[in-house]
Amino acid sequence: MSRKTLRQLCQETEGTIFAPCVYDCSSARALEMAGYKALMFSSGEFSLAINGVVDYGFTGLSDLEWMVGRITNTCTLPLAVDIEDGFGGPLAVYRTCKRLARLGAAAVQLEDAGDMEETTGLLGREQYYAKVRAALDALAGTDCMLIARTNADPATQLDEGVERMLRCHEMGAEMTTVVKLSNLKDAEYVAKYVPGWKMYPDVKAPNGIPEVTVDQIAPLGYKFMTTHFVLKAAMEGILEHANANLKEKNVTYTWTHKGVTGVSGDSATPFWEPQKYTELENSYTGNNKVYTIVGNAVDPYPEGYVTIDIKDRF
Numbered sequence: 001m002s003r004k005t006l007r008q009l010c011q012e013t014e015g016t017i018f019a020p021c022v023y024d025c026s027s028a029r030a031l032e033m034a035g036y037k038a039l040m041f042s043s044g045e046f047s048l049a050i051n052g053v054v055d056y057g058f059t060g061l062s063d064l065e066w067m068v069g070r071i072t073n074t075c076t077l078p079l080a081v082d083i084e085d086g087f088g089g090p091l092a093v094y095r096t097c098k099r100l101a102r103l104g105a106a107a108v109q110l111e112d113a114g115d116m117e118e119t120t121g122l123l124g125r126e127q128y129y130a131k132v133r134a135a136l137d138a139l140a141g142t143d144c145m146l147i148a149r150t151n152a153d154p155a156t157q158l159d160e161g162v163e164r165m166l167r168c169h170e171m172g173a174e175m176t177t178v179v180k181l182s183n184l185k186d187a188e189y190v191a192k193y194v195p196g197w198k199m200y201p202d203v204k205a206p207n208g209i210p211e212v213t214v215d216q217i218a219p220l221g222y223k224f225m226t227t228h229f230v231l232k233a234a235m236e237g238i239l240e241h242a243n244a245n246l247k248e249k250n251v252t253y254t255w256t257h258k259g260v261t262g263v264s265g266d267s268a269t270p271f272w273e274p275q276k277y278t279e280l281e282n283s284y285t286g287n288n289k290v291y292t293i294v295g296n297a298v299d300p301y302p303e304g305y306v307t308i309d310i311k312d313r314f
Contacts, residue, residue: 003312005143006078006106007174009038010197010223016214017224019080021202023049024067027230028075029271033305038106040226041068041081049231057115061087061096065103072104076312080107080147080224085123090134097138097146107175109147109199110135112164122151125164129171136172147199147224148173154186165194175224177201184212191220199224261302270299276310 009017021042022028027049028039044055046067051058068081081100086093097108112128114121122128135146148168152161158178165176177199178190187200200222204211214225244253254266263270274291275298282289291298301307 003072003076003104004078005145006038006080006224007143007145009078010175013037013223015218016200016222018214019224019226020230021045021226021228022071022079022230025070025074026268027234028071028077028079031230032075032077032308033271035306036077038078038080038224039071039075040109041071041079041105042228042231043082043084045228045231057084059084061092061099064096065099068100068105069103074313076308078106079104080109080145080226081105082109082111084111085113086110086131086135090130093131094134094138097135097144101139101142101144105144107145107147108135108139109149109177111149111151111179113151122157122160125167128164129167132168132171132173145174146172147175147177149177149179149199149201151179153180154178154182158186158189162190162193165190165198169194169196175199182211184216187212187217187222188220191222195221197221197223199226201226203227261305263299263302265299267293267298269293270301273301273307273310274298275300280310 017038018036019038019040020031020036021040022031023042023045031039043059043064046063047053047055047059050067051063064081064083068079072079083096083100086096093110100108110131112123114123132146132148139146148165150161150164152158152164154161161178165178168176175197176194178186179201181187181190181200182204191198198221200212200217203225217225241254241257245251251266255264258264261271278289278291
């Protein structure tokens with residue numbers, strides 16, 4: 001697959017890479033269509049969307065592997081993956097990093113939580129550093145970067161977070177993040193003491209005002225900015241259609257509401273460029289097969305959205 005690594009993207013990009021959080025193949029597909037350049041896999045949104053439970057330490061490595069491999073096989077964008085605490089001690093972290101690197105993850109984010117049910121408690125420094133060393137060893141020579149993460153609260157533990165991320169940078173972590181940053185002042189403080197690439201996590205916009213902008217943080221070394229909106233947007237869209245269709249006891253709303261893509265009907269299939277699959281098959285068979293859904297024609301791929309070589313979808 002013709003996919004850039006996150007490392008390459010960071011090296012080539014002058015500003016900050018804006019990366020929404022995804023949780024499955026359809027969310028990754030939508031953001032790729034829209035023109036984003038990189039993605040972050042959210043273990044929290046994955047837990048909600050796929051396991052049907054809140055993020056409370058329920059997700060395991062096998063769950064993560066199952067979805068990450070599917071996304072990296074069908075999406076051309078580099079995918080950074082939240083591996084939470086790495087699912088155990090240093091050897092568990094080593095195994096997790098090895099396996100996700102083989103699956104095509106562009107980065108793994110390893111946090112210093114002492115308890116996945118209560119992530120505000122920090123693991124001891126040396127315990128966390130041991131896990132960082134294991135991660136770096138596992139990822140050596142691969143296309144997968146380590147994003148070292150501290151859950152230190154800037155309100156009371158900013159210096160502790162800075163110390164931990166500085167040490168991780170010195171150990172070889174290519175990117176670091178103080179995951180509870182929420183304003184420019186604290187972001188500037190971190191940048192003053194922690195060199196190298198940094199990630200600004202989960203940017204928010206309370207009262208409709210972004211807490212920081214990419215133009216503000218790019219000069220500070222923040223190469224990567226993540227954001228949560230995708231699962232909420234998906235749920236809101238489903239509920240919009242569900243409420244209207246339930247009220248009317250039919251699907252007229254969905255069939256007539258074309259939304260931002262202009263696609264009609266009740267199927268999302270057009271967003272996957274189904275005609276390209278049959279065109280590829282026809283190139284092998286010499287036939288003129290046309291893709292249909294139970295004999296019904298499918299709308300063409302919407303104009304204005306990114307399209308990718310079909311051979312990069314397998």
